[in-house]
Amino acid sequence: MRASLVIPTLNESGSIGNVLRTFRAAADAANRAEFASDPITWEVLVVDGASTDGTGTIAAQEGARVLVERRRGYGRAYKTGFAAATGEILATSDGDGTYPVAEIPRLVRELLDHHLDFLTGNRMAYLDRRSMTTEHRIGNWILNTFLHVAYHHYLKELPARTLEDSQSGFWVFRRSVLDRVALTQDGMAFSEELKVEAILRGLKVAEVPIRYGERWGLPKLSSWRDGSRNFLFLVRKRLAVARELKMGAPTPFGRETESRAPPA
Ligand SMILES: Nc1nc2c(ncn2[C@@H]2O[C@H](COP(=O)(O)OP(=O)(O)OP(=O)(O)O)[C@@H](O)[C@H]2O)c(=O)[nH]1
Numbered sequence: 001m002r003a004s005l006v007i008p009t010l011n012e013s014g015s016i017g018n019v020l021r022t023f024r025a026a027a028d029a030a031n032r033a034e035f036a037s038d039p040i041t042w043e044v045l046v047v048d049g050a051s052t053d054g055t056g057t058i059a060a061q062e063g064a065r066v067l068v069e070r071r072r073g074y075g076r077a078y079k080t081g082f083a084a085a086t087g088e089i090l091a092t093s094d095g096d097g098t099y100p101v102a103e104i105p106r107l108v109r110e111l112l113d114h115h116l117d118f119l120t121g122n123r124m125a126y127l128d129r130r131s132m133t134t135e136h137r138i139g140n141w142i143l144n145t146f147l148h149v150a151y152h153h154y155l156k157e158l159p160a161r162t163l164e165d166s167q168s169g170f171w172v173f174r175r176s177v178l179d180r181v182a183l184t185q186d187g188m189a190f191s192e193e194l195k196v197e198a199i200l201r202g203l204k205v206a207e208v209p210i211r212y213g214e215r216w217g218l219p220k221l222s223s224w225r226d227g228s229r230n231f232l233f234l235v236r237k238r239l240a241v242a243r244e245l246k247m248g249a250p251t252p253f254g255r256e257t258e259s260r261a262p263p264a
C-alpha cells in the first residue's frame, strides 16, 4: 500500500527536521509490526511557502519531496500537495511540532479496520494549557459551538460529539474523498471546509482524541483575523447549503440523496 504524508510549511526550520524524523521512525516501526504483512510505502511531501529560513533544505535532507508553493495560504498549500501526492491514503500534519506524527500509522490502521473515509484528530481531548493561547482557545470554542448549532442537522447522525475540534489539521483519509468534496478555500478555513464537506457528502467521518503539543516556532495564524474569516466561511457555507436544498436538486448530500432516492 502506498500512502502520502503532506505537510505545509512556512518558516518551520526549528521543528521540521524533528517532525520528519519522528514520523519516519514510527512509520518504519509500524511496518515491522502491525503492517508487517502489507508494509506501507510512505512518500513525504513538504509543501513549502518559499520559507526564508531553510525549511525546504532541511526537509529535503530528511528525505521529503519538497514542493515550493509561492501562493500564500494553508489551504492553497494543501491543494497543491494533494494534487501531487500519489498515495491511496493521505495523512497531514503541521510542520511546527504540535501534532503527534508518530500516531499516524495507528490512525491508518483505524481508518482501514473500521472502513472509514476520513479521520480527524481532536486536540481538545487532552489539551494542555501551554499548547494553545487563550485567544486561540476562545476562537476555537466559538467556531466549534457555532458549527454544532448551525450544522446540527448534519452532525446529529454521526457518533456523539463528533467534530469537537473543527479546526484540527491532523487528518488521515482515503484519496477517494478528494473526488467527493468541493474545496474552495485557500486560507485556514480549508480545514473546516474539508471536514464539513466530508460530512455533507455522507462520507464516513470519525474524530479521534490526540495529544497536541506546544508550537516550536513563531505562529503564522492570527487568532482574530483567521478566526473571523473561518467564522464567516461557516456562515456562508451554511447559507449555501440551505439554498441548495431549497432549490431541490441536484442535491449533493449523501444522506439526503439516500433518503430521496426512488425505490429500485
Ligand atoms: N506553504 C504554506 N504553509 C503555511 C502557510 N501558512 C501556514 N503554513 C503552515 O501550515 C501549518 C499550519 O499553520 P499554523 O501556523 O501552525 O496554524 P495553527 O496550527 O492553526 O496555529 P498554531 O497553533 O499557532 O500552530 C504550519 O506548518 C505552517 O508553517 C502558507 O501560507 N503556506
Ligand SMILES: [Mg+2]
Pocket: 094, 096, 098, 215
Ligand atoms: Mg500549527
